[in-house]
Amino acid sequence: NAGVTQTPKFQVLKTGQSMTLQCAQDMNHEYMSWYRQDPGMGLRLIHYSVGAGITDQGEVPNGYNVSRSTTEDFPLRLLSAAPSQTSVYFCASSQQSGALTDTQYFGPGTRLTVL
Amino acid sequence: LAKTTQPISMDSYEGQEVNITCSHNNIATNDYITWYQQFPSQGPRFIIQGYKTKVTNEVASLFIPADRKSSTLSLPRVSLSDTAVYYCLVANQAGTALIFGKGTTLSVSS
Numbered sequence: 521n522a523g524v525t526q527t528p529k530f531q532v533l534k535t536g537q538s539m540t541l542q543c544a545q546d547m548n549h550e551y552m553s554w555y556r557q558d559p560g561m562g563l564r565l566i567h568y569s570v571g572a573g574i575t576d577q578g579e580v581p582n583g584y585n586v587s588r589s590t591t592e593d594f595p596l597r598l599l600s601a602a603p604s605q606t607s608v609y610f611c612a613s614s615q616q617s618g619a620l621t622d623t624q625y626f627g628p629g630t631r632l633t634v635l
Numbered sequence: 636l637a638k639t640t641q642p643i644s645m646d647s648y649e650g651q652e653v654n655i656t657c658s659h660n661n662i663a664t665n666d667y668i669t670w671y672q673q674f675p676s677q678g679p680r681f682i683i684q685g686y687k688t689k690v691t692n693e694v695a696s697l698f699i700p701a702d703r704k705s706s707t708l709s710l711p712r713v714s715l716s717d718t719a720v721y722y723c724l725v726a727n728q729a730g731t732a733l734i735f736g737k738g739t740t741l742s743v744s745s
Contacts, residue, residue: 524678555735562722562735563679579734610678624671624733626678 522546524627526611532633533601541596541630543611551614551622552594553578554586556607557629563610569594601634608632639723644740653710655739657723660704665727668699668706673720673738682721683708710741718743 527542545552553568565578569588583605585597594613598605609630614622640658647653659668667686671679683690685697685706696709710717720738 553733560737562737564735565733612678623681623684624679626680629676629678 524611524613524625526609526627526630528630529628530631532635533598534635535602537598537601539598539601541598541609541611541632543594543596543627544592545594545611545613545625546592547613547615547625548591549613549615549625550591551616552588553612553624554584554594554596555610555612556580556605557610558607566596566609598632603634606632606634639725639736641721641723641736641739643737644742646742646744647713649714649743649745650712653713653717653741653743655708655710655721655723655741656705657708658705659723659725662703662725663727666725667727668697668703669724669726669733670695670697670708671722671724671735673722675719679722679735713741713743715743715745717741 524545550571554566555563557563564580566580566584567578567586569575572588572591575586575588588594611627612624614624616622669684670682672682673679683692683695683697685699687699690697698707720740722735722738724733726733
């Protein structure tokens with residue numbers, strides 16, 4: 521098992537550009553989520569999905585879109601990048617839908633800089 | 636979701652036992668207490684989870700008093716490689732999100 525994989529590892533964008541951060545898991549997990557982490561801060565939830573075809577907003581969803589067409593993939597789209605979106609982005613997954621007592625498995629992160 | 640409060644930072648030396656206490660005064664009946672560890676440039680990693688009393692695994696112990704308004708993560712005989720940020724979370728099966736606070740930065744020196 522590769523676990524949770526994220527691509528790219530690093531990305532530099534110019535303000536206004538769009539891009540997609542990829543996240544995939546090979547553990548057949550139902551629940552997937554995206555977090556961002558800023559210096560000195562904990563992780564803040566952006567969007568999450570309890571299964572294929574179902575997504576919902578987290579704490580800081582503005583400026584981001586997600587979709588979940590398959591169980592394995594949960595891409596995060598930045599529609600029009602802004603410097604405030606400079607951050608490290610983590611994708612996570614767990615086995616059961618809504619069962620947050622399950623262990624969350626995190627990817628290695630994508631470090632995004634918006635100029 | 637119950638809010639958690641934990642120290643911003645702690646310092647220790649190799650070989651010592653480290654105890655990190657987390658306060659969660661508004662914990663609900665169905666909530667579990669979970670601790671994650673995060674190394675620099677990596678995603679968080681699950682350490683331990685408990686509901687009440689004491690839980691122990693190969694990495695740590697978790698002590699939860701009867702009123703469950705706090706919990707203590709105990710790391711026995713820490714090493715330099717235990718330098719990391721430790722997050723205390725409270726969550727239940729009905730919830731839809733894990734809420735991470737700022738965590739406790741543990742620095743272990745030789």
